[in-house]
Amino acid sequence: MTIAVHASPDDPRLPAPSRHGIPVVTTVSILVLCVIVLLAVAAPAIAPYDIATQSLLSRLRPPVFVGGGADHLLGTDHLGRDMLARLLFATRTTLLIACAGVLVGVVAGTLGGLIAGTSGGWIDQCLSAVVDAQAAVPTTLVALTAVALAGTSPLILVMIIGFSDYYKYARVVRGEVAALHGRAFIEAARSSGASPWRIAMRHVLPNTLSPVIVLASLSFAEIVVLESSLSFLGVGIQPPNVSLGSLLGEARNYLITTPWLAITPCVVIVMITVAAAMIGDWLRASLDPRGRA
């Protein structure tokens, strides 16, 4: 083991460090994610067909790489709708919902954790109890209940996703706030006449952000999967809109005969989640003060 530790930096067996200290895997992940995001953003402009235009005469065409025609690069689904267009829009929807969901979770969780950690006492106990109770309830159950009560809409989906996630941030931020409380620079801020609110927002909050950023990037991958699962179950995005999960749900019935219908959205989901997780891992390593050279 020690041999590897003491290997010299120019040892040819070691991967060459990239110029900016960013590992190759991370660079690739960032590139992949950027391309996917660009395609999703540009979907209305580059989609070759409308996502809802049906053509029953040309249904279940195979993609071009399994012998299909060039007019439908990724083939067509069971109603003859162009899969490439649907995939582009589905990616767009999924990314949008996931981003909004993460944002809701981060804002709600950070604010909750900050309030709990700053005020302490019974406020802290109440908020912590709510967070702990929430963590014990399965998200799918919450989602089904919410949909049963309020119907389906993208907004409700975002809320469900955000509130399935916020407790992580609340816990982390509350812990960070508690740890920061005895720190001398907080005392110093108080001794220069800063109000409690100012201290919480300007001095405590920025110091809790790096674990929150890491957590958000790591849970982004989970949230993409969560959105897909909910849409797959039919409680997420509703037709005529499409998301990666609802594409999979539709493809389920044709898994034996035309597996590419399921494979293409799966590949996109895997690419997004793996890239996001890789970036999150790298962020964790580089924002962690102990890991810094």
Next chain:
Amino acid sequence: MNQRELLRVENLRTYFYSQGRTVKAVEDVSFSVEQRSTVCLVGESGSGKSATAFSILNLIPKSLGRIVAGKVLFQGEDLLQISPKRHRALLGSDIAMIFQEPATALNPVYTVGEQIAEVLRAHRRCDARQARRQAKALLDRVGIPDAERRLDDYPHQLSGGMRQRAMIATAIACRPKLLIADEPTTALDATVQAQILCLLHDLQQETGMALMFITHDLSVVAEIADRVLVMYAGRVVEEGAVGQIFDAPRMPYTRGLLEARPSVHAGVSSRRLAAVSGNPPDLANLPDGCSFRPRCGYAGNGCDQSMPALETINEHSVRCFHWRQIGAFAPVPEAAL
């Protein structure tokens, strides 16, 4: 009231509560600080020095303890009674504080310049550019070379001495009338310590601020103090001008502290240091009578009966029943000073 009096602390009591016990960290402490003067608070760890400082600023965390009695009059205003808004306006502008660990007393996520500017902008009306210019002038003043560039440095990019200088710059940014320094040189090495003391002294000459200096380092006290308060177990046990304390200490504890200092003077360098035997008392469970009695070599009649009162003669106060007799013993060797 004395015309030059800036701060007057009267019968201050601060208790901390933990696990059902009451820790009497500050017990009936009274003293005053005159303009332009330097008052040193001396004592062992846990003697109530820092608790006194935090009580003066009314910054005792409510979750830990409370100021149960007393007044802290700053220019006639009781800091313990004024509104939170007025209190925040005074803190950082008229009264400022510097801390023991400059590494942790600066916020790691802001540059030095931003932190100085924040204090300026909170207390003085000025825009970002003026604040930056003043911050640069302050860094220049506290002796940080290449101030323009250092403004944009984060605290971790500075050395310990530089950080303490930056901390001092934020503290003096609004020209406070009173600067409370809680062991500001303890975490620094000896040469840097001397530089910081010089800097504080120069700043005091220049701005006329009063300095309340908390330390356990008697050589620092000898260097800078006008008046000295010796604290033991939350109480002031001796107070006097620096010459009185060092030349004619009355309280056995003060004598013990003075004798416990190393000396480089020929002839005495080979002697063993005289430690004050025993440990500081449990502040939640003080002994009957004089708190210092269990460790005192002069303890005798009456010491276990009641706490001696603070007795003042020639502006030199002492809390001891037997100080007159003790005064007759051999004085602390001159060489040790």
